[in-house]
Amino acid sequence: MNRPLVSMTVICYKAEKYIREAIAGALAQTYSPLEIIFSDDASPDETYSIIEEAVRDYKGPHRIVLNRNPTNMGIGAHVSKVWFEIAKGDWIIVSAGDDVSLPHRVERIMQEADIRLGALHHSVTGIDEQSRVLPNVENRDSQHEIAPGETFEDLIRRGYWLKGATMCLNMDMLRRYGPLDKTVVNEDNILGYRAFHYGGVKFIHEPLMLYRVHAESISNKYYLKGSYLEFKNRIIQYAKSKLSIAGQVKKDYSTMNMSTNMLLWIRSQIQNSLIDLCLFGDGKFQMDFLLLPGYYKKFLKKIFMFPYWYFIHKKAD
Secondary structure: OOOOOEEEEEEEOOOOOOHHHHHHHHHOOOOOOEEEEEEEOOOOOOHHHHHHHHHOOOOOOOEEEEEEOOOOOOHHHHHHHHHHHHOOOOEEEEEEOOOEEOOOHHHHHHHHOOOOOOEEEEEEEEEOOOOOEEOOOOOOHHHHOOOOOOOHHHHHHHOOOOOHHHOEEEHHHHHHHOOOOOOOOOHHHHHHHHHHHHOOEEEEEEEEEEEEOOHHHHHOOOOOOOOHHHHHHHHHHHHHHHHHHHHHHHHHOOOOOOOHHHHHHHHHHHHHHHHHHHHHOOOOOOHHHHHOOOHHHHHHHHHHHHHHHHHHHHOOO
């Protein structure tokens, strides 16, 4: 029986502490035919050197491809380069440089793959920085269920996402909608609604990966915790994330025949993000947004909330 070629893409940046485990997990895959692409986004550490050394004498069944970007491209441009310019497979399996794929991961995913689907993803087992198992981390399966009657526009509004490092993407789906914008930092959101629009998403309720959870990723879940500077940085990071998602949705607007209400939602997201960047970051006041509905109400609400945000965090300093 002919089996489709699968491209396993291990996307790396500053992963020297964990990349050996990620390499071992990738090389141990039981599925064939499989090409494994290790791609480093110009890490300033020894990530790429470790990859070169680890695969130099590999004699296994999988095809190994190495890529190192000469300059840092960022997640959107990096994955687009790997998926659209390097990968040869009919399906793309995504991995990160600090996570560990279990040996049967690709095999199990391909048992569920269907050419009508846009993407698949799966549960994980959380591990800490010392590779110790963490209970109930990033394994909330119910978050990935799609309710009956939900449209892809509903998914965009509620922020539906695929588990980024666990994705399996239909290459035909990727080609239909094209590369991600270079500003995109949350590709799991973009690919989630694109895959649903293409033909559907399937979630496998089975942990097929050891998913690394860092100390900083845990602390960042607490929106109102920490110093004012930490709070401010989280606001800026979140605003830039929303801005990049809304920008990509806006570019996909005509291709995917979205409604007029969706366009208004996109403008609202851009508006809110620019207000946050104006108040907390280095963003400039956007005069054209004075004409958009609800601008004054949103802007004044944030102005009045600013002292509360400031002093509640200053008290914690």
